Amino acid sequence: MPELPEVEIVRRGMDRAITGKVIRIVQVNRYDLRIPVPQDFGQSVTGKIVRSLSRRGKYIIMHIGDDVVSVLHLGMSGRIRIFSPDDSYVPQKHDHIVFTMDDGTCFAFEDPRRFGMFYLASNDWEADRPFISMGVEPLEKWSGQDLFESIRNKKAAIKSVLLDQRVVAGLGNIYVCEVLFRARINPVCQAKALDIAACERIVAHSRDVLNEAIAAGGSTLKDYQHTDGSLGYFQHGFSVYDREGHKCTHESCSSEILRIVQAGRSTFYCPSCQN
Ligand SMILES: [Zn+2]
Known part of the structure; x- marks a missing residue:
């Protein structure tokens, strides 16, 4: 999608x-x-x-x-x-x-x-x-403090909470996996357990990941093409998404990327870097 x-x-x-x-x-x-x-x-x-x-x-x-x-x-x-x-x-x-x-x-x-x-x-x-x-636009005014306040009572896993369009608009499964990897946050962590520093990392990395993906023409998976029929290439820059069993991209880490299912969706993460 x-x-x-x-x-x-x-x-x-x-x-x-x-x-x-x-x-x-x-x-x-x-x-x-x-x-x-x-x-x-x-x-x-x-x-x-x-x-x-x-x-x-x-x-x-x-x-x-x-x-x-x-x-x-x-x-x-x-x-x-x-x-x-x-x-x-x-x-x-x-x-x-x-x-x-x-x-x-x-x-x-x-x-x-x-x-x-x-x-x-x-x-x-x-x-x-x-x-x-609908929640905030992640590329517009969105701060770690905003995120912290919007999730402070949420018991669900942070991965699922970030997919909730009422919390933040437009982030989907692929980019949430990538953001949590960069922010070094375990996707199963309860949202309300995150501190303000973790929320600030999520917001900053969301902005970076989305802007990089836009600059790369998006990610081409199955059906997506540009309006002129050309393809995006951000999928070649994924660190964790769809990389189950591959080595973590952090040089100092020897773990393999895992896939788990949360709320019916695949989550990809590094068990060492994100815990
Ligand atoms: Zn790792």
Whole structure:
């Protein structure tokens, strides 16, 4: 599933391609997505300018005209493919919505597994679910003190707590594993047992890991591709994720990376460096 860096890269690709352009045609091929696409979706956005694209957690927010907000989530397998005016659009079987802009730029929302979403929200979208209860953006104002306060009563394991979108938005399984390795914190440690110094390490390493992943074009696992079809390469920089049985990357450490399952998700960690 795409995590924050991959979603941010898709947002940037869309921003470069369509911001400031007017939507000329919207073709909806399937209305029965996870949240049904309204019948008047095309009518609501056609002829309006895309003012900006923002991101909140793993959601991309399209600000259209003066009064329309459309929310996009890639789900498990969703992709955005963009075609410049010089390329011709090549339809794929699972292209559910296709936009054509006034200059001929075109983009398709493709999602074979249909866990993704593309719906109209109100102008007051931040007051609606899921945004109303969404936690802080890790790349914006977030401090060790904030984290410390938000987890001080949580008995669950820190790994699971960091995956909770109400605590911090957009960090997913891959990047939480990497952050805890860098912060040298055991993923099974109770969240409320962490001191302020540990929280500060988590916040600082989250920022570093996410920024490095964005700079590397994200991590390509299974379905994720850039809007132009190219691939990210941060997966080559993983220290622990998907490295069960490999030697720990810390030179002074001779342990092997372990995999355990927490709340149904795989956790990868070094038992020596993270205890
Ligand atoms: Zn180690």
